[in-house]
Amino acid sequence: MNGLCPLSMPVRVRKTGVMMSRCPCTSGHPLETCCGRVLADHAAATTAEQLMRSRFTAFALGDTTHLLRTWHPTTRPRTLQLDADQRWTRLDVERVVDGSPLHDTGVVEFVAHHRSPAGAGRQHETSRFRRESGRWFYLDGVAS
Ligand SMILES: [Zn+2]
Numbered sequence: 001m002n003g004l005c006p007l008s009m010p011v012r013v014r015k016t017g018v019m020m021s022r023c024p025c026t027s028g029h030p031l032e033t034c035c036g037r038v039l040a041d042h043a044a045a046t047t048a049e050q051l052m053r054s055r056f057t058a059f060a061l062g063d064t065t066h067l068l069r070t071w072h073p074t075t076r077p078r079t080l081q082l083d084a085d086q087r088w089t090r091l092d093v094e095r096v097v098d099g100s101p102l103h104d105t106g107v108v109e110f111v112a113h114h115r116s117p118a119g120a121g122r123q124h125e126t127s128r129f130r131r132e133s134g135r136w137f138y139l140d141g142v143a144s
Helices: 011-015 035-039 048-061 064-069
Strands: 087-098 105-116 119-132 135-143
Touching: 035 048, 048 064, 048 087, 048 105, 048 119, 048 135
Parallel strands: none
Antiparallel strands: 087 105, 105 119, 119 135
16 A cells, blocks of 8 residues: 555545556556556557566456457467456566567566465466567466
8 A cells, every 4th residue: 555545635536546546467557558458459568578467467357358368379278267266466577588579479477466365375477478460479387
């Protein structure tokens, strides 16, 4: 929390509080100008990291449509069932290899923090991404 008491904020700000919510990917930016544009498919992710962040946000928001759409066709599951008890709380991107608009492949190493009734946990994963026809796809990942 940032320490701001919601009750001390002007009414105008409180009313738009939902629209101005921080993006779940922990970028610090509003959802609308961060992963929200990618999830809504208004803009394709330009880097592997951006796609990775948008997929974390999709996990956090339960957006299986975005997860399946951005999964490479060769590794994509037929269906996807998310654990409703698991909340994704924080993302730390630790390492990025290639994955820029000038590359066709990229690697993103990250730690995704989650919380469930059983307690808090973290998933450390190195994911591979591939860009085809100008769009980044998640290929696969190795948990460690
Ligand atoms: Zn984001």
